[in-house]
Amino acid sequence: MPATMEALVVLEPNRFEIQDVPVPVPGPGEVLARVRAVSICGTDAHIVRGDYPGFWPPAFPFIPGHEWAGEIVELGSGAEKYGWTIGDRVAGTSHDACGVCQKCVEGRYNLCENYGRPGLHKQYGHSVQGADAEYVVQGVKTIFALPAALSFDEGAVIDPASIALHVANRGNVTPGDTVAITGAGAIGLLGGDAARIRGASRVILIERNPGRLAKAAEMGFETVDSGSGDPVATVREMTGGFGVDVVLECAGVPVTVQWALAMLRRGGRCAAVGIPTQGVEIAMQRLVLDELELVGSRATAGEMRRVMPLVEQGRMRVRDVMTHRFALADYPQALATFNDPGSGAIKIIVAP
Ligand SMILES: [Zn+2]
Numbered sequence: 310m311p312a313t314m315e316a317l318v319v320l321e322p323n324r325f326e327i328q329d330v331p332v333p334v335p336g337p338g339e340v341l342a343r344v345r346a347v348s349i350c351g352t353d354a355h356i357v358r359g360d361y362p363g364f365w366p367p368a369f370p371f372i373p374g375h376e377w378a379g380e381i382v383e384l385g386s387g388a389e390k391y392g393w394t395i396g397d398r399v400a401g402t403s404h405d406a407c408g409v410c411q412k413c414v415e416g417r418y419n420l421c422e423n424y425g426r427p428g429l430h431k432q433y434g435h436s437v438q439g440a441d442a443e444y445v446v447q448g449v450k451t452i453f454a455l456p457a458a459l460s461f462d463e464g465a466v467i468d469p470a471s472i473a474l475h476v477a478n479r480g481n482v483t484p485g486d487t488v489a490i491t492g493a494g495a496i497g498l499l500g501g502d503a504a505r506i507r508g509a510s511r512v513i514l515i516e517r518n519p520g521r522l523a524k525a526a527e528m529g530f531e532t533v534d535s536g537s538g539d540p541v542a543t544v545r546e547m548t549g550g551f552g553v554d555v556v557l558e559c560a561g562v563p564v565t566v567q568w569a570l571a572m573l574r575r576g577g578r579c580a581a582v583g584i585p586t587q588g589v590e591i592a593m594q595r596l597v598l599d600e601l602e603l604v605g606s607r608a609t610a611g612e613m614r615r616v617m618p619l620v621e622q623g624r625m626r627v628r629d630v631m632t633h634r635f636a637l638a639d640y641p642q643a644l645a646t647f648n649d650p651g652s653g654a655i656k657i658i659v660a661p
């Protein structure tokens with residue numbers, strides 16, 4: 310094992326470089342993995358910009374990255390008890406929860422009540438060092454065996470695919486439902502696949518970026534261009550005036566949350582995974598009188614293993630949302646491409 314590795318180090322908001330840093334050492338219940346592919350997430354761009362001061366990350370310098378795949382190169386003590394051996398191919402996720410609090414024992418470890426408490430909870434690439442590096446240390450609760458049929462690049466998109474499945478689960482999509490999705494980014498597009506997996510009869514993607522609208526259409530979804538005309542009126546028109554059974558809110562902008570609620574059928578349900586940075590005014594009268602439901606959806610809670618066979622079967626089309634690939638040394642170019650709305654970027658894979 311080399312003593313040092315290349316890593317993306319964010320020194321302070323908007324200032325980062327590739328540095329040689331020590332290879333981390335796995336502790337009890339942890340593994341050291343050679344990262345083969347890591348995908349850029351919207352959260353990474355926020356972390357680099359310093360949008361969550363003192364929270365994600367708690368302090369700079371910081372190594373982000375949490376959607377990755379690679380192979381195990383070293384086992385911390387006890388990791389072998391869970392069946393792991395050196396050379397195993399794995400896909401990683403971010404929430405390393407306590408496993409003991411009430412939410413964890415209910416299986417909702419994404420809501421761990423010990424979130425961020427040192428020694429009890431970690432979120433890789435958010436509250437502790439992430440995978441934008443040649444090597445990463447993660448706990449055994451956050452790594453999942455990657456099937457031989459899936460490449461490392463596909464493995465790096467299992468975490469967002471599991472988040473897309475989680476939001477469709479939170480939306481309780483039922484066979485025959487008409488589902489609308491606000492935002493045709495990676496979660497929105499994979500959320501469309503997740504809605505179909507749960508039996509949706511129609512999936513309508515609402516987006517204004519022309520490249521993303523074209524991608525949604527190419528993947529076989531109905532599309533509504535929110536840049537021209539009122540998307541709520543259009544969706545109502547497309548559904549005989551009734552509205553949709555479920556909306557998956559994947560854009561995270563106040564107005565898209567308002568659209569989402571306004572385009573629901575009576576008794577409909579909106580599951581929100583986008584995180585607006587400001588408050589949103591909600592039409593409460595309609596929510597009460599039409600018995601609308603609005604639920605949050607955070608990360609993933611048990612969907613990592615469940616989503617992998619769906620990727621293998623081509624029903625969760627992670628390949629279709631991968632648009633670019635860069636070496637870790639070219640991270641500045643990779644991030645600039647990710648942040649450029651005209652680039653056509655959806656999922657960008659970085660290879661350390
Ligand atoms: Zn992510």
Ligand SMILES: [Zn+2]
Pocket residue numbers: 406407408409410411412413418420421422423
């Ligand atoms: Zn917990």
